[in-house]
Amino acid sequence: MKADSAAGVKAVKTKKTFTQKLDTQGVAGYVFILPFIIGFLAFLLVPMIMSLVYSFTEYDILREPTFIGVANYIDMFTNNAKFWDVLQVTLYYVVFSVPLRLVMALLVAMLLVKSTKLSGFYRAVFYLPSIIGSSVAVALLWKRMFASDGVVNGVIKLFGGQGNTAWLGRGDTAIWTLIILAIWQFGSSMLIFLSGLKQIPVSLYEAATVDGANGPQKFWSITLPMLTPTIFFNLVNQLINGFMAFTQSYIITGGAPRDKTLFYTVYMYKQCFTYNKLGYGCAMAWFMVILVGLITLVLFKTQHLWVHYEAEE
Amino acid sequence: MTNKKVGAARKRAVITVIYHVFTLIFALVMIYPLIWMILSSFKDSNTILRTASQLFPTKWEFSNYTTGMKGFGGIRFSNFFRNSFVISGLSMIGATISSAIVGYGFARCNFKLKQFWFACMLVAMMLPFQVIMIPQYIMFKKMGWIGTYLPIIVPQWFGQGFFIFLNVQFIRGIPYDLDEAARIDGCSVYGIFTKIILPLIKPSLVTSAIFSFMWKWDDFMTPLLFLSNPEQYPVSYALKLFADPSAGSDYGAMFAMATLSLVPIFIIFLTMQKYLVEGIASTGIKG
């Protein structure tokens, strides 16, 4: 653009300035994220603020809320053993299901990155479990599979084991049925890894072959570094999803046995709608937001240590 | 020399066979639960749970499909499928387009309060729906949107955190060289978006499209809350109506309709994942 002419008709000058203004990052940025801002302000901000306000009230939904200050939070932290129990259960779940799921997703993505004739079919098949994720069918099936006379025990017997454990009935194993369920549904993470793998320029691999690199070397020096933005994305998302896990606990185990599989959000939901303490539930929700927010913040602040963005060399 | 070539070719053939056998077995194990559900839909409804360990039905029944298609209260299940397509389709288009636009803004532009808005986006992803659903309901009620598809579809057109974030990550992986080249050629910030970035993020666009469709297809919370006329129910919600813990559930019909509901998803996935592959073999970066 010829920005040299200081002279010029007044009218032309103003026109230029406006379009030029639009073209600056400062303005364009806002133009592009405008849809998000509008949506956020219109649909999310008010409900979010309301839920925060509710956390300082006693509210049974059917009647007007009454303000009680920080009583909910105090009760939560000091007076409620169950609160810490469900937090612990959820943390245990997240610590195991997230990394395992990601590793599984990456391995399968690498398995399927080649475009063979059947790859489309394979990818669909490996993705399918994620689709029927929250359905009653899966819940029923999972309970049947891990029952003391179910398929899992049947397979164990085949391999010579005793095969009569009640996986869902024992406090120490029940949570693992849910962790395995989470790992089984690695489909969406796998798809994203596939996208990420496809974005790595083939030229890099070709250059490496020319330089004499072998398979594992290519993986560690090209694939993994180039994949770090995707890994970061999946990590943050799976972490958030893990903490917010609800349906599996709610419809498969219902928290049994003895609340050993009661997830944080399920307990929160019960507070809101079964015990009619929406205020308390909102307090729990906002605590979760702060907790997960802090963890995410740490991840974001430390990403420069390991995540490699091509664009920002 | 020819022997070596033959040997190498044979080695490759063996590897291919092993690869396919392994993947196939693995795939079968993965979808065993799904196969169970599909085959159970052909069993007599009352026997499904009792005969859960036998995979194949002793007698193939198709009555579950006819019962299921009858739907509820005179509304046929095909109605529910149509509703699901409308909701998921429109959501998919809206979410994909808007999230690409917003993603570009966050990834490539520097503007005041950028970190703040990005944080807002993440926080919105972290708040469980259960706590904002009552305030949202009240809000939508005041707007007069309850009983329509608006509360379900419209927010999708204003960007979804997950897809925005996805696009951001992808765009950050594209080197600035291309941007600068385009700038020199006279492109504006907007032009760079449409001419350079958009074509390059096809994989994340396709992923956004697939996911937004699927997730909306599976979503039953928002229809439960915001719809009132059963004729508007989508499949995700209608499926739950086959179950009543106290009065007995018709799992046969539920599984039958759930199986049917997998078909469009499977097809859409199969057709769209091609674009994931064709997307790019190279990003046009020379060495």
Added chain:
Amino acid sequence: MKRKILALTLATAMAMSLAACGGSSTTAATKAAAGTTKAAAATTAAAGTTKAAATTAAAGTTKAAAAGTTAKAGSGEQVTLNLIWWGNQTRNDVTKKACDLYMQKNPNVKINVEFTDWTGYWDKLSAMAAGGNLPDIIQQDYAYITQWHASNQLADLSEFIKSGTIDTKKIPQSVIDSGSIGGKCYAISLGSNAPCMTYDKTITDQAGVTIPDQMTMDEFDKVCQTIFEKTGVKTFYSNDATILQTTARSLGNDIYGELKDGKDTSTKVFFNDCATIARKPYAVAPDILAEKNAEVVETKPIIDKTSWNDFAFSNMFIATSKAAGRNLAMTMFPAQNGAKQQSMYLKPSQFFSISETSKHKEEAAKFINWFTNDVDCNLILMGERGIPVNSDVAAAVKAKVDDVNKQVYDYVDKVSKVATPIDKPDPAGKGEINDLLKTTVEGIRYGELKADKAAADFASQSKTILEKAASK
């Protein structure tokens, strides 16, 4: 500029989507309108407000001449009622058919139906209450009615009963009382129900035991022992609020009254029962029980013969029999040894209530009256929600049901002869107490908790819960 084109496309797409949304709702509206006009065309001249207890089939099929809506006060204006219930496919279908029949007979009334599944029902209803748009007629449950009444969401139906709009001549007073709080009626029962212990007659025959109408706990113990020795089938003992309540009632106590004061008298007895049974060789192992869900029909231990018995309510009998695929029988809950009073009672399976915010309470009451007392209507419903509360209607339906269903009628009949009045509706906080109860009994089953101490803890915790819940 490219951006403009993008914006334009966005705008058009949005407009199209809004039109599509509008389109689908208008098609729904036009369909509904077409439905009512068809019904109007084929309508009879029967007065919209039936006050008689039983409208016989004859009245339903008379094709009277034009006249249509005669000058009955108020019945000329078009009224729209919103009705919501939870249910499965059967209930949804028959209820919708019943509503269609009502609309046929009352062309000035349009009923918009909405149905959900059980798990989402209360979320939806709460949201509607918060948003101020509760439907006119809502299906209610005994466990929730206290709360909804306390927050003034339910209309007082006493005036309609007094005026005869809701005819209660053939409905036992105890049924009306079960939907009343503080002497005023807020809900009309849709069907009667009684707690029952379901059992597998084939197994008991095999073991050579006869199950009486009601056993004492000692007799129960002997029976379980014999069955286990002769057939190897184990026994299930429940852990929910129902059996705690019947234990209390057997002792002549009011469980929620006790818990409010932090007393653990009845709880101790119940927990000790649980502990004793759990240690017996005939008890189902606790981890097996945990992997099944006794509250859901299809996963009850009796279905796959894990146990020979089950504790439930009579309206689950048909579904349980179907799921088990064999003939089952019913008996009353075992009574405590030396029981002070009969623990069995009749319970409303569900209610219909009218929301306080309804603008058409009179019309809604008329509908509820018809739903409860009309034979044609109930021949469509076929007692799906429980035994009809109107004795004439119950007789008419019973004549048409199958054998399994007849068993339910006979059982409820038996119970009604000895039943004592049902406890007051559950107080607010019941949900939390129920959860606490279940996990405590689980702990007792696993041997991790001692019965007496658990009872004391449970009582004091329940006291706190009830206090907090009542203070609102």
